[in-house]
Amino acid sequence: MAESPFKADIERVQKEYSEKMTPGAIATIPGSSVINKTGSWRVFMPEFYKDKCVRCYLCYIYCPEPAIYLDEENYPVFDYDYCKGCGICANECPTDAIIMVRETK
Amino acid sequence: MPMRKVMKANEAAAWAAKLAKPKVIAAFPITPSTLVPEKISEFVADGELDAEFIKVESEHSAISACVGASAAGVRTFTATASQGLALMHEILFIAAGMRLPIVIAVGNRSLSAPINIWNDWQDSISERDTGWMQFYAENNQEALDLILIAYKVAEDERVLLPAMVGFDAFILTHTVEPVEIPDQELVDEFLGEYEPKHAYLDPARPITQGTLAFPAHYMEARYTLWEANENAKKVIDEVFAEFEKKFGRKYQKIEEYRTEDAEIIFVTMGSLAGTVKEYVDHLREKGIKAGAAKLTVYRPFPIEEVRALAKKAKVLALLEKNVTFSVGGALFQDFSRALINESEKPVIVDFILGLGGRDVTFKDLDEALAIAQKALNGEEFDEVNWIGLRKEIL
Numbered sequence: 001m002a003e004s005p006f007k008a009d010i011e012r013v014q015k016e017y018s019e020k021m022t023p024g025a026i027a028t029i030p031g032s033s034v035i036n037k038t039g040s041w042r043v044f045m046p047e048f049y050k051d052k053c054v055r056c057y058l059c060y061i062y063c064p065e066p067a068i069y070l071d072e073e074n075y076p077v078f079d080y081d082y083c084k085g086c087g088i089c090a091n092e093c094p095t096d097a098i099i100m101v102r103e104t105k
Numbered sequence: 106m107p108m109r110k111v112m113k114a115n116e117a118a119a120w121a122a123k124l125a126k127p128k129v130i131a132a133f134p135i136t137p138s139t140l141v142p143e144k145i146s147e148f149v150a151d152g153e154l155d156a157e158f159i160k161v162e163s164e165h166s167a168i169s170a171c172v173g174a175s176a177a178g179v180r181t182f183t184a185t186a187s188q189g190l191a192l193m194h195e196i197l198f199i200a201a202g203m204r205l206p207i208v209i210a211v212g213n214r215s216l217s218a219p220i221n222i223w224n225d226w227q228d229s230i231s232e233r234d235t236g237w238m239q240f241y242a243e244n245n246q247e248a249l250d251l252i253l254i255a256y257k258v259a260e261d262e263r264v265l266l267p268a269m270v271g272f273d274a275f276i277l278t279h280t281v282e283p284v285e286i287p288d289q290e291l292v293d294e295f296l297g298e299y300e301p302k303h304a305y306l307d308p309a310r311p312i313t314q315g316t317l318a319f320p321a322h323y324m325e326a327r328y329t330l331w332e333a334n335e336n337a338k339k340v341i342d343e344v345f346a347e348f349e350k351k352f353g354r355k356y357q358k359i360e361e362y363r364t365e366d367a368e369i370i371f372v373t374m375g376s377l378a379g380t381v382k383e384y385v386d387h388l389r390e391k392g393i394k395a396g397a398a399k400l401t402v403y404r405p406f407p408i409e410e411v412r413a414l415a416k417k418a419k420v421l422a423l424l425e426k427n428v429t430f431s432v433g434g435a436l437f438q439d440f441s442r443a444l445i446n447e448s449e450k451p452v453i454v455d456f457i458l459g460l461g462g463r464d465v466t467f468k469d470l471d472e473a474l475a476i477a478q479k480a481l482n483g484e485e486f487d488e489v490n491w492i493g494l495r496k497e498i499l
Binding site for chain 2 (some may be wrong): 021022023025026028029036042
């Protein structure tokens with residue numbers, strides 16, 4: 001899996017938030033939303049079939065989170081830490097390379 | 106030279122605000138504190154106070170505007186009472202949670218229903234768990250002084266909590282008394298220019314205030330609020346001492362009156378303390394060993410002082426103008442908390458009286474004394490007593 005482009009941000013924010021609490025719990029740095037892993041409330045998750053993919057990038061463009069990156073060969077990679085399971089990628093995919101399946105833990 | 110003027114507590118509060126030089130005052134009129142914003146708007150219109158006076162459409166907006174202005178980094182002020190304070194309820198938590206040193210003048214009035222515009226303490230007592238500091242004034246002079254003190258304590262770096270100063274509806278708000286207005290220079294020296302300590306909007310240093318906190322952080326945030334309230338106890342003492350040095354008027358968290366060798370001590374707050382002191386004099390003449398104590402500071406609750414007071418008496422008679430249903434009064438709870446684990450403690454008897462502006466007379470206090478004396482003599486007594494109740498119409 002491709003590395004999250006937010007990795008540095010996440011580490012910076014996590015460090016900040018592990019330090020002492022400010023009076024009134026004010027956030028002194030921006031970027032706190034990257035540590036809110038929206039994948040935790042997912043019900044359906046996208047399942048990807050590489051053999052059907054035509055690399056049209058529609059899933060990559062439409063992902064509202066954005067939780068889809070492209071790997072070296074320009075295939076989509078799903079970041080399940082942030083994918084909230086909305087299913088837009090599967091809906092947009094013209095070749096049914098993405099199917100939504102019920103998530104089991 | 107300090108100026109002496111005859112004025113109502115509402116005007117005294119407005120004068121205190123003027124002396125503290127807030128930059129934003131947001132207010133919505135409500136009986137009995139309407140005169141406070143009225144008077145301040147006059148000051149602003151006359152150019153005596155350089156501030157933004159915001160006429161809002163409800164108390165909810167008034168306190169919201171104060172939160173916004175305070176978060177932006179200026180001193181703010183507002184006044185309200187009763188249902189107005191209740192309408193502010195949710196924002197009171199936000200102001201305390203964001204640690205904004207806002208000061209509110211509260212004309213203590215009862216809550217509906219039935220609608221009643223007269224005095225009791227139910228409005229501010231109901232907000233005792235918001236994290237706000239609470240001061241109660243006995244007379245108009247105290248209303249003025251305590252607002253200045255409230256600003257000084259609220260803005261202290263160790264505290265950073267909002268504060269409300271209560272003065273009894275009509276008994277104080279609409280009654281004229283001579284009030285000494287301190288010199289502006291002295292007040293400036295005492296309060297200083299307001300410098301926001303941690304949170305204020307500055308384009309060079311962007312911050313987010315009033316953020317979302319996940320379960321991992323919320324509890325710690327609330328604990329810091331608890332800590333600030335604990336710190337406030339010490340800071341209040343320091344500020345009281347400094348105020349006495351500068352202005353010559355002495356304040357204590359619990360002011361005692363003739364408590365030496367007292368058997369029964371009447372404990373109360375606000376303007377009722379005046380009546381009770383008079384009553385204690387009356388009892389002392391008759392040879393009854395009685396004393397009085399007045400809570401100037403109700404939140405943070407002065408536990409240490411309460412314990413010290415309890416050592417001096419055999420019976421503590423709490424006179425309260427509020428009800429916590431099925432328990433008694435709010436003071437009864439707090440005093441119980443302070444004394445529950447003490448090895449030697451006095452008997453506590455709770456009296457609910459004067460609700461909705463009913464006058465508290467010596468006759469009512471006699472009724473309370475009789476029950477307190479029963480407790481003193483080891484006879485059976487009720488823990489919670491409604492005094493001056495018109496039983497014939499029940």
